[in-house]
Amino acid sequence: MNEVRAHRRSGVASWITSQATSLACRRTSRVAAVSGAIGLVLLGLLDLAYRSRFGDLQSFYQATLAWLHGLDPYGQLPVTYAGPTPGFIYPPFALLPLSVLAALPFPAAAVLSVLVSLSCLGFTVFLVLRRVWPDGGTRGCLNVTIAVLPILLLLEPVRNTVGQGQINLLLMALVAADFLVENPRWPRGMLIGIAAAIKITPAAFVLFFLVRKDFRSSLTAAGTAAAVTGGMALLMPEESKRFFFGGVLNGPAGIVNRDNQTISAALNRLGLHGVWHHSAWIVLAALVLVAAVLIMRRSSTEIGMLAGAAAALLLSPLSWTAHWVWVAPALVALAAGVLPSHGFRPLRTADRRIRLLLTCSALLLLGPQILTPAEGPWVGWQLIVANTYPLVTVAVLLTAAYRTHRAAVLTPIRPTPARPEPIAESRRSEGRRPSGTGHTTTPICNAPYGTRPPLWAVAVEGATALTGSRQC
Numbered sequence: 001m002n003e004v005r006a007h008r009r010s011g012v013a014s015w016i017t018s019q020a021t022s023l024a025c026r027r028t029s030r031v032a033a034v035s036g037a038i039g040l041v042l043l044g045l046l047d048l049a050y051r052s053r054f055g056d057l058q059s060f061y062q063a064t065l066a067w068l069h070g071l072d073p074y075g076q077l078p079v080t081y082a083g084p085t086p087g088f089i090y091p092p093f094a095l096l097p098l099s100v101l102a103a104l105p106f107p108a109a110a111v112l113s114v115l116v117s118l119s120c121l122g123f124t125v126f127l128v129l130r131r132v133w134p135d136g137g138t139r140g141c142l143n144v145t146i147a148v149l150p151i152l153l154l155l156e157p158v159r160n161t162v163g164q165g166q167i168n169l170l171l172m173a174l175v176a177a178d179f180l181v182e183n184p185r186w187p188r189g190m191l192i193g194i195a196a197a198i199k200i201t202p203a204a205f206v207l208f209f210l211v212r213k214d215f216r217s218s219l220t221a222a223g224t225a226a227a228v229t230g231g232m233a234l235l236m237p238e239e240s241k242r243f244f245f246g247g248v249l250n251g252p253a254g255i256v257n258r259d260n261q262t263i264s265a266a267l268n269r270l271g272l273h274g275v276w277h278h279s280a281w282i283v284l285a286a287l288v289l290v291a292a293v294l295i296m297r298r299s300s301t302e303i304g305m306l307a308g309a310a311a312a313l314l315l316s317p318l319s320w321t322a323h324w325v326w327v328a329p330a331l332v333a334l335a336a337g338v339l340p341s342h343g344f345r346p347l348r349t350a351d352r353r354i355r356l357l358l359t360c361s362a363l364l365l366l367g368p369q370i371l372t373p374a375e376g377p378w379v380g381w382q383l384i385v386a387n388t389y390p391l392v393t394v395a396v397l398l399t400a401a402y403r404t405h406r407a408a409v410l411t412p413i414r415p416t417p418a419r420p421e422p423i424a425e426s427r428r429s430e431g432r433r434p435s436g437t438g439h440t441t442t443p444i445c446n447a448p449y450g451t452r453p454p455l456w457a458v459a460v461e462g463a464t465a466l467t468g469s470r471q472c
Helices: 002-052 055-068 092-102 106-132 134-152 156-164 168-180 190-198 201-211 215-235 237-245 263-269 274-298 301-315 327-342 352-366 388-409 423-428 455-467
Strands: none
Touching: 055 092, 055 106, 055 156, 092 106, 092 190, 092 215, 092 237, 106 134, 106 156, 106 168, 106 301, 106 327, 134 327, 156 168, 156 327, 156 352, 168 190, 168 201, 168 301, 190 201, 190 215, 201 215, 201 274, 201 301, 215 237, 263 274, 263 388, 274 301, 274 388, 301 327, 301 388, 327 352, 352 388
16 A cells, blocks of 8 residues: 555656646747847847948947047047048037936947847837737737747848947837836926937927827926926037027938938929929828828827828838838738738738738838939839838828728717606607707717718818817
8 A cells, every 4th residue: 555655655756747748848949049049140240240340330429429528529520440430419408417428438339339229129129019919918928029020130120220229229119118118207298309309300299299199298208308308408518509590400412312211302302303303292291190180089099100200201201211210110000900800811812901010011111222323313113122122111000090090980880868857848849859850060080870972071070170169
């Protein structure tokens, strides 16, 4: 009997040991796989960045050194091994966070730039995944983030940002955290204000708060940007005067170089100048703005944020391909809306969304504008390829705005129960029409099921949303 018990105990012990060993092996293999993937990504990024010579990081580094040594950061910067250093064109407040670089040798600053960019990209993708895939949980979203990072790092905007040592991924992470972190410990809008003080373009995201009638957050963003900019004006009066009133702020706009992917630059490449250029830009800017406002009003926070980023990039006077890092979370959000419903079915059953995802991914991986002359002239098919970013983005933005509006229009209205009427009042009202049953004008966003308003009504509603005169 004792031998049987001992045999059972040894069997249970061996089973527990085997299970623990297999679990430890599985965890070890997962950790090793994740560590290996991250290591390969870092090595690839460092090699890519080294080959790109960190052109913009050289500008940040030399401008910060000049400021710390009492020189003009907006003046002529010294020539380095990478060649002539580009001029520093950021507000004076940007020198404060960038001063961390000056405390390090340039190779160490380059490694730090790569690590910060990678962390900010992963952080933004994780925040977007938490919104578009709530069933995944923290662990699931983290695993997917680690899995897709190597793919997202192949996108041309991300490659250029990391290779040039730009801060676009850092600014994107600040904006995404301000929008997508639930119950933040800071006043919502503060991080956007800081990002706008570092680089003016993020100030465009204040429009999202205004469209949603979140005036507190919009005031927080504006107040933060004004406070830190005013503080730097007291600390650096000459540099601030040079930036805002000395011509640095009014830099070049509408550069025809193929890497400037804005509406203004696209019109210049198409040969439109003077009155024709201004007229076409106003029309396209109005369409983009109305589409972005409609999406902001009726979509989720993360989709509205991405629409605002697209509008800011299109309407900005200067948006190099490195500035288009917002395509990374946009592709993640698009994939999250497609893959759960279609699984791994063959591509022959794919619908328009899957084809759109594959097309955008291919374009952003290849960067087709590099097939055209850098400074022109562009003829024939080159006019389309050189303007890939604005053409695709405008088409996607207008289509998304129309589908969002149509989905809101076709949503049936739930009838509200009638309030009970007193008996005496109901008797007095017999034989006549009750008040409130006459003809009423229904807003477009509350139109009955099955109606399709004309396109002019869509444009009118978008313009009305800008003024905030009606809230549906």
